Amino acid sequence: MAQQGPVNGKKENKTVVVLLIALLVWALASSSVASYLYLENQRLKSSLSSLESKAVLVNIAIDYGNGTVVWFNSTPLPSGSTALSALTAVARVEYKLSTMGAYVTAINGVSENIISKSEGYSWLWYKYSPEKKSLEMGPVAADKYTLANGDIIVWRYEHWKF
Structure with missing residues (x-):
């Protein structure tokens, strides 16, 4: 060794x-x-x-009515933002103001199409209800609804007929 x-x-x-x-x-x-x-x-x-x-995070969807749905998840907005200001933060929007509130006439170049007094295509907004687990039509005009943190807002281009 x-x-x-x-x-x-x-x-x-x-x-x-x-x-x-x-x-x-x-x-x-x-x-x-x-x-x-x-x-x-x-x-x-x-x-x-x-x-x-000072801010809220919301999810925003734009449903063009032709199968195309674009999501903007976790969009940061200042506290006090409305469903309309959320939409204008993510899209080009045209709207008319009246005493009842804002009425959206076009989103990203897709304009409402009034065929007659009883039929047409228009933009409507919905809010997701966690309790009901479904979308509910916006309760007021989009510029009158103040968003809460975590809200899910969906804008749909829809056919309507009376």
Whole structure:
């Protein structure tokens, strides 16, 4: 059996010392990075809390009535936004104002088409009801309905006939 001489033992000790120093440097660096990321996460959480009171996230769909439906999910809007302002945030919109509220006449170039006094195609808006798990026609004109965080609004180009 060969015995290690004093030279080999010193080399091994130096290697162990270098490895221990490298491990210590790695531990300090990774702890510092982890601490920084934790503190940054806490700062962003508090910023998000203050933003939540100033903004709402809503999902908006535009159904063109021909099988094409375009979704704008998690659209950020200022608090107090309406179903109409949500639509104008994601599309080119034409509308008329009256004492009853705004009436949308065109979305992205698709205009209402009144065939006669008793038939036509128009834009109508709906709100998803989580309780009923279905869409319900907007209860008021789109510019009169204030959105809540998480609302789902669908604009549909629909055929109507009396």
